[in-house]
Amino acid sequence: MSEHIHLSKQEEEEFISVLSEKKINKKQFLTRPGDKVDAEYYVVKGCLQSYYQDEAGNKHIIQLAVEDWWISDFEAFFSGKKAELYVEAIEDCLLLGLERQTLEMLYKRIPKFERFFRIKTTKAFVSLRSRILSALQKTGKQRYLDFCKDYPQIESRVPNYIIANYLGIKAESLSRIRKEIS
Amino acid sequence: MSEHIHLSKQEEEEFISVLSEKKINKKQFLTRPGDKVDAEYYVVKGCLQSYYQDEAGNKHIIQLAVEDWWISDFEAFFSGKKAELYVEAIEDCLLLGLERQTLEMLYKRIPKFERFFRIKTTKAFVSLRSRILSALQKTGKQRYLDFCKDYPQIESRVPNYIIANYLGIKAESLSRIRKEIS
């Protein structure tokens, strides 16, 4: 956060005081479809995925998050609608929850936060955009190489089949790609 | 807009008064890479595309817009950075420009607008998300069928090769897909 805005000691303490610590274990859920989503979560420790399950039961991973990322069903969080996504821990996690009401309050009391979260949202938007282009225009191999470059922390600790799903290819294909590269 | 918020006659007039009419012709640009992007545009009449050109000179269409859509290089518009995208008219267009400063002013004077534009942003976010999933998990044929269903107004007035680019396939492939369907 200090990369984007400067907070006084007091502001920093106020911010920390409104975050709520949350621990969840591997395979547990932060949200499931139908839940009300009151918070977004900062990852202190651990790894999570958010995904959508279609009518046929196929899982489609939207996001992977490790330390220093935020995760939630953002659509539900921002719009107030019920969740459509599963948000599930891939490892045991330590999180900091930030509630929507609290966020609104922060915006009013300390306007700098508005700036910070706007930057965060813009970045998320851009990264969605580049993921679309990469999905549309690149081969599985290129997408995997990009992924390894962009998220080395994730590549090394998440199972094959999860990365494959995130990249939009089959686990078998990813296995072949890895073999070819090495 | 009236679907989401209710405005008094006076508020409506105020809103209309801050929009600036703009006409551009086919093949002209609203923004090019490097431009400062001070406005987003509501499409009254016409059709436009926003796209990114990679180092190799390949064009990648991000968005197509027809009547009642908004278009810009949104990343540049929201972040204040220089444009990375071309925004180009596919047909002669009549647009209404909304400047960032004006938007900020509106938010302060008439907070309802904050709600409206937040809803708009959330929708854009969701539609990006579903485009990612569709790009990752569906075949060209399925994407084309979805496209025809979601945007029939666009399908019928935009050249083959532009739709193909938007869908992430080659014009030749789209031609074959169309043949197969009919």
Added chain:
DNA sequence: CGTCTATTTGAATGTACTCAAAAGCGGTGG
């Protein structure tokens, strides 16, 4: 050690791409 899950490998199939050429279509100027 056995069981369950994840990964790798193989063979056949499907989907989209490249390159090249032909056909269609709209506008311009002789």
Added chain:
DNA sequence: CCACCGCTTTTGAGTACATTCAAATAGACG
């Protein structure tokens, strides 16, 4: 009015990449 030009779309043949289905192997954990 027609010939020509440029641009878009279609068609064909060969190739690359990824998938399916099935089976074998490797790892993790109680």
